[in-house]
Amino acid sequence: KAGVTQTPRYLIKTRGQQVTLSCSPISGHRSVSWYQQTPGQGLQFLFEYFSETQRNKGNFPGRFSGRQFSNSRSEMNVSTLELGDSALYLCASSLDGTGIRGYTFGSGTRLTVV
Amino acid sequence: DQQVKQNSPSLSVQEGRISILNCDYTNSMFDYFLWYKKYPAEGPTFLISISSIKDKNEDGRFTVFLNKSAKHLSLHIVPSQPGDSAVYFCAASAEGGSEKLVFGKGTKLTVNP
Numbered sequence: 001k002a003g004v005t006q007t008p009r010y011l012i013k014t015r016g017q018q019v020t021l022s023c024s025p026i027s028g029h030r031s032v033s034w035y036q037q038t039p040g041q042g043l044q045f046l047f048e049y050f051s052e053t054q055r056n057k058g059n060f061p062g063r064f065s066g067r068q069f070s071n072s073r074s075e076m077n078v079s080t081l082e083l084g085d086s087a088l089y090l091c092a093s094s095l096d097g098t099g100i101r102g103y104t105f106g107s108g109t110r111l112t113v114v
Numbered sequence: 115d116q117q118v119k120q121n122s123p124s125l126s127v128q129e130g131r132i133s134i135l136n137c138d139y140t141n142s143m144f145d146y147f148l149w150y151k152k153y154p155a156e157g158p159t160f161l162i163s164i165s166s167i168k169d170k171n172e173d174g175r176f177t178v179f180l181n182k183s184a185k186h187l188s189l190h191i192v193p194s195q196p197g198d199s200a201v202y203f204c205a206a207s208a209e210g211g212s213e214k215l216v217f218g219k220g221t222k223l224t225v226n227p
């Protein structure tokens with residue numbers, strides 16, 4: 001079956017702009033979690049969506065937002081981009097968001113803010 | 115407050131030797147643990163897991179050990195191969211794995227030929 005698809009793979013934006021990243025989970029998976037990976041901070045949890053509802057949220061400013069559609073596809077939006085937002089953004093798909101079944105990650109979107 | 119800690123950012127090992135990656139956690143509610151492996155430009159992939167009812171779980175060359183009293187787990191890779199060179203993330207979950215995963219910062223393993 002198809003894996004987790006994240007688009008685009010690479011993105012370069014200017015400070016102050018906004019960006020939207022997309023994630024298509026594995027078919028049948030209802031939970032999508034977003035993570036930010038930076039060299040010094042590892043995998044930091046942004047938020048999780050389950051059945052179109054945000055169920056968990058990490059400690060990121062309100063500039064980071066997301067949503068999930070009825071087909072479980074999810075988008076993440078970052079407004080007023082800052083240089084520090086440069087990172088690899090990973091989407092993780094799971095059946096129900098629980099740890100016991102593990103997560104399947106996409107390959108990520110590499111965002112560079114200049 | 116970081117609940118899952120991987121205190122070694124990097125580890126270098128010779129091919130054929132043992133690699134030991136360590137992970138500590140502070141939340142006593144965690145009772146399910148996983149290791150993920152990540153190559154550059156790819157997402158992390160699941161490697162091995164362990165429940166708190168066990169203290170050891172093996173899968174081929176990979177063994178995870180759990181010391182609940184010390185809130186410590188380790189991943190052993192024997193023998194190490196150059197293809198094992200990657201970043202390894204430790205993750206934890208509570209309520210028997212029914213809660214979301216909390217990840218450590220990762221350890222970059224380099225296996226030298």
